[in-house]
Amino acid sequence: MELEALFVIGMFLTFGVLLMTGYPVAWVLGGTAVIWTLIGVVAVEDFGANLWFDYPSSMGLVPERIWGIVESETLVALPMFIFMGIMLDQSGVAEKLMKSMVKLFGNVRGGFAVTVIVIGVLLAATTGIIGASVVLLGMLSLPVMMENKYDKGFAVGTACATGTLGILIPPSIMLVLMADRLAVPEASVGDLFMGAFLPGLLLGAMYVAYAMLRPLFQPKVAPVPEGIEKITWSVVWDVAKAVLPTAALILGVLGSIFAGVATPTEASGVGAMGALLLALISGRLNLQVMNSSLQQTTRTAAFIFAIFLGATAFSVVLRGLGGDQVIEEALLGLPFGPYGVILTILFGVFILGFFLDWVEITLIILPLVAPVVQHLGFDLVWFTILFAMCLQTSFLTPPVGFALFYIKGVAPPEIKVTDIYRGVIPFILIQLVALAIVFLVPEIATWLPSVAYD
Numbered sequence: 001m002e003l004e005a006l007f008v009i010g011m012f013l014t015f016g017v018l019l020m021t022g023y024p025v026a027w028v029l030g031g032t033a034v035i036w037t038l039i040g041v042v043a044v045e046d047f048g049a050n051l052w053f054d055y056p057s058s059m060g061l062v063p064e065r066i067w068g069i070v071e072s073e074t075l076v077a078l079p080m081f082i083f084m085g086i087m088l089d090q091s092g093v094a095e096k097l098m099k100s101m102v103k104l105f106g107n108v109r110g111g112f113a114v115t116v117i118v119i120g121v122l123l124a125a126t127t128g129i130i131g132a133s134v135v136l137l138g139m140l141s142l143p144v145m146m147e148n149k150y151d152k153g154f155a156v157g158t159a160c161a162t163g164t165l166g167i168l169i170p171p172s173i174m175l176v177l178m179a180d181r182l183a184v185p186e187a188s189v190g191d192l193f194m195g196a197f198l199p200g201l202l203l204g205a206m207y208v209a210y211a212m213l214r215p216l217f218q219p220k221v222a223p224v225p226e227g228i229e230k231i232t233w234s235v236v237w238d239v240a241k242a243v244l245p246t247a248a249l250i251l252g253v254l255g256s257i258f259a260g261v262a263t264p265t266e267a268s269g270v271g272a273m274g275a276l277l278l279a280l281i282s283g284r285l286n287l288q289v290m291n292s293s294l295q296q297t298t299r300t301a302a303f304i305f306a307i308f309l310g311a312t313a314f315s316v317v318l319r320g321l322g323g324d325q326v327i328e329e330a331l332l333g334l335p336f337g338p339y340g341v342i343l344t345i346l347f348g349v350f351i352l353g354f355f356l357d358w359v360e361i362t363l364i365i366l367p368l369v370a371p372v373v374q375h376l377g378f379d380l381v382w383f384t385i386l387f388a389m390c391l392q393t394s395f396l397t398p399p400v401g402f403a404l405f406y407i408k409g410v411a412p413p414e415i416k417v418t419d420i421y422r423g424v425i426p427f428i429l430i431q432l433v434a435l436a437i438v439f440l441v442p443e444i445a446t447w448l449p450s451v452a453y454d
Helices: 003-019 025-045 059-070 074-091 093-105 111-124 130-147 152-167 173-182 189-217 233-258 264-281 287-320 323-332 337-352 358-375 380-395 402-410 417-440 443-452
Strands: none
Touching: 003 025, 003 287, 003 323, 025 059, 025 287, 025 358, 059 287, 074 093, 074 130, 074 173, 074 264, 074 287, 093 111, 093 130, 093 233, 111 130, 111 152, 111 189, 111 233, 130 152, 130 402, 152 189, 152 380, 152 402, 152 417, 173 189, 173 287, 173 358, 173 380, 189 233, 189 264, 189 380, 189 417, 189 443, 233 264, 287 323, 287 358, 323 337, 323 358, 337 358, 337 380, 337 417, 358 380, 380 402, 380 417, 380 443, 402 417, 417 443
16 A cells, blocks of 8 residues: 555544544644644655655645635625524524414324424525524424324424435535535536525425325324314415515525526525514514524534634645545546446445534545546536435434434423434435435436526
């Protein structure tokens, strides 16, 4: 094995070991970069290692790269979309949707689960904050479903998995980060937003199908509730009034991007202002809410940008050690053919999702494998959407499935951790089936970007 390959493997092993110490991920990434910079410099200068590595072309580039991150116009959308999601959570829109849609779907077997999924899709199209979505859906739906004797696993799995749709359905902060890391015109933020739109709706539709079909075969999972009023035009009108503000916000953000009227960064400002107006109209906007929303936005954005800086240092040193070449040669040397290489990458991402957060995987792994995908001649939007769908499972897979922790924090006491794990397994399988469908039918991800600007 060549020296470059040994150093690359050693760097990843160092990161894995330090990650288990409990230190913040951003520090671990930056610390690993410093350690292997020292090792690389000493190996070359003191031991004459046959390695093209020096400080100026590796760690010395970090300040310049950090400046590029800070001045990136694309990343301005990140805190704006985060603020939009948090402020929308404060506006009370979701509560109104739940109360009205329960009347519409409540008298159907599994209707409460369908209600949660429909609301989750609408929330996903207005925010990419998974924690807020999972917590909000859990707080709103779990007491109602428990009261109506829904199976614990079915109820908590529905709320937990539906809350993760926001990471895929645009506007998604994950897709913003991916576009910035790829930094190529053919995979811009707008292209990724359009590419993820249909796969996101497909996944939502598959969730709805599961929520309706399973109770048909297992009636005890979701009994028909009693005392639900019949559907009338008044109920339909209440639903329309509840959906209208959210639909207007979706149209303002995604519509302006898809129509080519605004860039994603400009649309993020429209979304932030729209969420503020909804909170104002609902009477929820005050200084306390504003202060809380700004603090949460700052903390979330700072967390992501801190990992961004650490990952930048890690990536620069890894490339300096020949990491990109080692990984490219390893992937292209696989005996599986081009599609086999794609499947190998996705399988690796799925396994990494058990142990790492989506931010680290996006910032470190995606830039390393994207050149290989381009070299093989695949559509980069298609591959990136597959990558994003694969990462969505990381929110539900233990031990680092953050959605599992979020839902446990708001679940009623009678719901145990085993109920949560049992409940999310069917949704993980649904996500993998949806991933397979998009893999086999690339047009689901590529058609909308291809016709958007024609």
